[in-house]
């Protein structure tokens with residue numbers, strides 16, 4: 138039987154405390170996180186002048202629309218390493234939903250296209266979609282119905298490695314956690330710094346994604362880390378990242394062999410972190426196992442949009 142919203146609230150109240158939380162919106166102030174020692178990198182442990190700190194380090198990837206939360210404790214070398222590695226995989230994996238929910242990165246909201254010069258194209262600007270159906274009606278990743286007011290999308294992700302995506306989530310958590318929490322995540326830190334993707338740390342639970350139906354919420358990211366209380370009565374992993382943007386909320390376990398040795402191998406019964414119930418339909422919860430290390434090239438995200446109005450033109 139599914140646990141109720143109230144039971145989930147009680148579970149997390151009983152067992153967890155908030156370690157940090159940020160809500161970022163167009164109106165919020167810019168936040169720059171710092172550690173006690175200036176110009177020492179949290180990730181590789183090196184200091185200036187061995188490494189430089191010239192680049193602005195986004196504590197959450199810019200492609201999520203983060204223009205507010207930065208850190209001073211990520212060196213340029215690590216910044217580039219994460220950007221070209223795990224954050225690139227995260228970007229490829231999340232691209233369809235970023236288009237569908239209007240996440241504005243450095244180069245705007247991602248565009249999807251295919252089929253060559255006469256092919257299809259999906260673009261989004263703020264709350265408007267611009268869809269060019271292209272000439273080949275058998276080769277479109279969407280189907281329109283009800284006078285084009287309802288569109289079923291089936292958008293492909295760019296190639297990604299699942300474990301790399303999990304690491305990108307963990308990196309976000311390690312970027313926002315208070316310094317005092319870092320000793321609990323030394324092995325997780327070494328894991329995300331390894332270019333090779335191996336299960337060097339036990340991943341005790343899959344990633345949970347809660348999908349909230351309803352109007353698109355373009356602005357805003359809410360992110361935080363919850364950690365187990367010292368006197369937690371239930372069998373519960375040490376820490377989760379909770380990240381919400383667009384229609385989705387992600388609950389990602391943070392590997393902590395330092396704190397979770399005692400519960401390895403135990404059966405975990407975890408209710409999803411409670412989300413506000415939606416007025417536009419049932420909240421849907423999916424579980425994603427992101428432990429795989431093989432490149433995924435054929436993943437497709439399906440989503441139905443109902444628009445207030447649609448304008449159709451036969452020439453571009």
Ligand SMILES: [Zn+2]
Pocket residue numbers: 178179180181182183188211212213214215216
């Ligand atoms: Zn570094």
